[in-house]
Amino acid sequence: MSAQIHAKVFSQRSVALIALSIATALPIVWASAANAVSLRVKLACSRDYYALCSKFASDSPETRQCMRAAGEKLSPRCINALVQAGEVTQAEVSHRAAQLR
Template sequence: MFKLHAYRAAFIAAVALIAAVAAIPRAEAVSPQVRNACANDYLSNCSAYKPESAETRKCMRAVGHRLSKGCINALVAAGEVSKGEVGRRSASAARR
């Protein structure tokens, strides 16, 4: 009887762990729209890094002033960057 309860408790714990891990969104995942709109920008500027990696995100932010309008619009629509940040960066680039 004790073994049955121990196995049952272990099974429930394993199911809970799997469910918790499955619920965690991939931090690097980008939408298909962003992937399509930014493919050429990635290839031109950040292809030294693995796609959808933290390094690629950092690179794309660093070269933000060179990104295509379509890529920027897709990033804004996906919530990757705010319209305010785009405006600030555009104003900053214009002053240079």
């Protein structure tokens, strides 16, 4: 095999490996971005997080579960930020509040 052909085959394999690596990594990056909590929510809920759920990593699914379970204990500031971020609906907040009465 000539040097030019060998270089071309090597180059094609390299491009294929790079493309495969990118294709494999993108869903992981997208999933991380989808699970990220906005800075606004982090700031509004930081006291709630430290008081109720700090044993979990801040952007983990466990923290989301913990905060959801602690719903009635969350501060109004945190709840408002969660509603505005679309993490919870106002209807759900109202429904849970009505259940506590």
